[in-house]
Amino acid sequence: MPKIKIPHKSPRIDMTPMVDTFAVILIFLMLTATMSSPEPATVDTPFSISEKPTPDFNAMTFLISADGKVFMNFDNGPDTLLKYRPKVLAEMGKRYGIEFTEKQLREFQMYPSSMGVRIENMQAFLDAKDAAERKVYQEGIPMDSTNNQLAMWIQYARTVNPNIQACIRGDSKVEFPKVKRVLDILQDLNVKRFSLVTSLEAAKINLEEIQQ
Amino acid sequence: MAEIIQAEKGGGKKRAKRILPHMDMTPMVDLMMLLITFFMLTTSMSKAKVMDITLPDKVIDPEKQQAPKISASRTLNIILGPENRLFWYPGGVKPEEYNNLPPLMETNFSADGIRKLLLDRNRALFKKINDFNQQVIRGEIRITQDSVQGAIRQLKNVDDTGPIVLIKAYKEANYGNFVDILDEMNICGIARYTFVDIAWYEEKMVEAAVARGSSPAATSSN
Numbered sequence: 298m299p300k301i302k303i304p305h306k307s308p309r310i311d312m313t314p315m316v317d318t319f320a321v322i323l324i325f326l327m328l329t330a331t332m333s334s335p336e337p338a339t340v341d342t343p344f345s346i347s348e349k350p351t352p353d354f355n356a357m358t359f360l361i362s363a364d365g366k367v368f369m370n371f372d373n374g375p376d377t378l379l380k381y382r383p384k385v386l387a388e389m390g391k392r393y394g395i396e397f398t399e400k401q402l403r404e405f406q407m408y409p410s411s412m413g414v415r416i417e418n419m420q421a422f423l424d425a426k427d428a429a430e431r432k433v434y435q436e437g438i439p440m441d442s443t444n445n446q447l448a449m450w451i452q453y454a455r456t457v458n459p460n461i462q463a464c465i466r467g468d469s470k471v472e473f474p475k476v477k478r479v480l481d482i483l484q485d486l487n488v489k490r491f492s493l494v495t496s497l498e499a500a501k502i503n504l505e506e507i508q509q
Numbered sequence: 510m511a512e513i514i515q516a517e518k519g520g521g522k523k524r525a526k527r528i529l530p531h532m533d534m535t536p537m538v539d540l541m542m543l544l545i546t547f548f549m550l551t552t553s554m555s556k557a558k559v560m561d562i563t564l565p566d567k568v569i570d571p572e573k574q575q576a577p578k579i580s581a582s583r584t585l586n587i588i589l590g591p592e593n594r595l596f597w598y599p600g601g602v603k604p605e606e607y608n609n610l611p612p613l614m615e616t617n618f619s620a621d622g623i624r625k626l627l628l629d630r631n632r633a634l635f636k637k638i639n640d641f642n643q644q645v646i647r648g649e650i651r652i653t654q655d656s657v658q659g660a661i662r663q664l665k666n667v668d669d670t671g672p673i674v675l676i677k678a679y680k681e682a683n684y685g686n687f688v689d690i691l692d693e694m695n696i697c698g699i700a701r702y703t704f705v706d707i708a709w710y711e712e713k714m715v716e717a718a719v720a721r722g723s724s725p726a727a728t729s730s731n
Contacts (some may be wrong), residue, residue, distance in 0.1 A: 469685025492559035
């Protein structure tokens with residue numbers, strides 16, 4: 298009697314569906330990714346119930362770190378061709394008598410996160426090769442009454458982009474007078490509407506108590 | 510792995526047994542896993558939210574610009590104190606009586622503290638807003654989301670019973686408290702609130718209250 302030959306197959310798992318799923322997830326994540334660019338200081342934003350999202354463009358954000366340094370970030374406008382960032386920097390350069398090169402302007406246009414650099418150090422900051430070297434210059438924008446560079450930045454940012462909206466992203470631990478100083482500078486420049494950047498938190502209200 | 514099952518041809522020529530082309534997908538899967546992990550870690554899914562506030566005009570010349578007159582009975586002053594403490598007093602204080610300033614009441618940021626205090630005073634308006642929201646949810650009022658905000662703003666505009674809240678910050682307050690208190694205004698649907706500079710006599714009142722220690726008598730319960 299001949300033996301029945303059972304075809305000997307090594308057990309294999311068909312990975313095709315898994316690969317398909319992974320590909321879908323990967324593509325989804327790649328398309329929705331908004332890279333969180335590293336900020337010069339970590340900030341724990343306070344919580345609120347507000348559900349309004351942060352604007353994608355036409356925003357200038359003031360980052361106030363826990364030790365009271367102020368950093369500023371603003372965008373290139375709804376279209377990158379508008380090049381608001383280099384324009385503002387060029388204006389700032391004119392005001393402080395600094396001539397920025399094409400390369401430096403381009404570098405500033407591409408710089409993704411907030412900057413807190415004195416305008417005198419700006420050229421060195423933009424010429425720096427890596428992030429570690431740059432970090433040395435991130436000492437907060439000066440805003441004393443004698444050397445109010447922050448006010449100048451705000452003024453030129455608003456001249457170049459009249460639709461710009463002020464957002465304040467402060468650490469919840471920062472002392473209030475530091476924030477007040479920024480608010481005062483904005484108020485002096487006739488900016489009266491601000492957005493405070495917060496994280497979402499649900500609030501509970503005891504409704505029965507209200508109905509009494 | 511991807512295998513193509515070929516139909517066995519019955520009979521016919523005998524062919525040399527071909528090995529099915531196998532592709533080892535393990536490295537690909539590994540790579541994909543890595544990329545997915547990377548993207549999941551770097552994407553910030555929940556976008557930060559913003560809360561809008563509007564500050565009043567700055568008083569440049571106090572003689573030319575007169576402060577808006579508001580009735581003292583509706584006024585509620587909230588002062589952000591040091592160490593997350595929260596003080597309040599109703600009505601106004603005459604600076605001339607600086608030797609005899611009224612003591613500040615102390616409350617806190619919990620739901621039983623400032624929220625209860627504000628809701629007590631703002632009950633009429635809050636009820637209106639809440640009823641309106643409920644009607645929208647139940648579908649009794651058909652309205653777009655944008656108009657809901659507009660309608661609530663309208664309700665707030667015509668309100669004339671709720672408190673007028675003046676928020677002041679003592680110099681040792683922190684920014685988190687400031688956002689908390691503005692958030693509380695939104696939660697309680699306060700129609701009129703604004704942030705103003707703290708006056709010198711109010712700073713004195715805070716200092717007195719802090720020196721007095723956390724007095725048990727002055728709580729939020731009244």
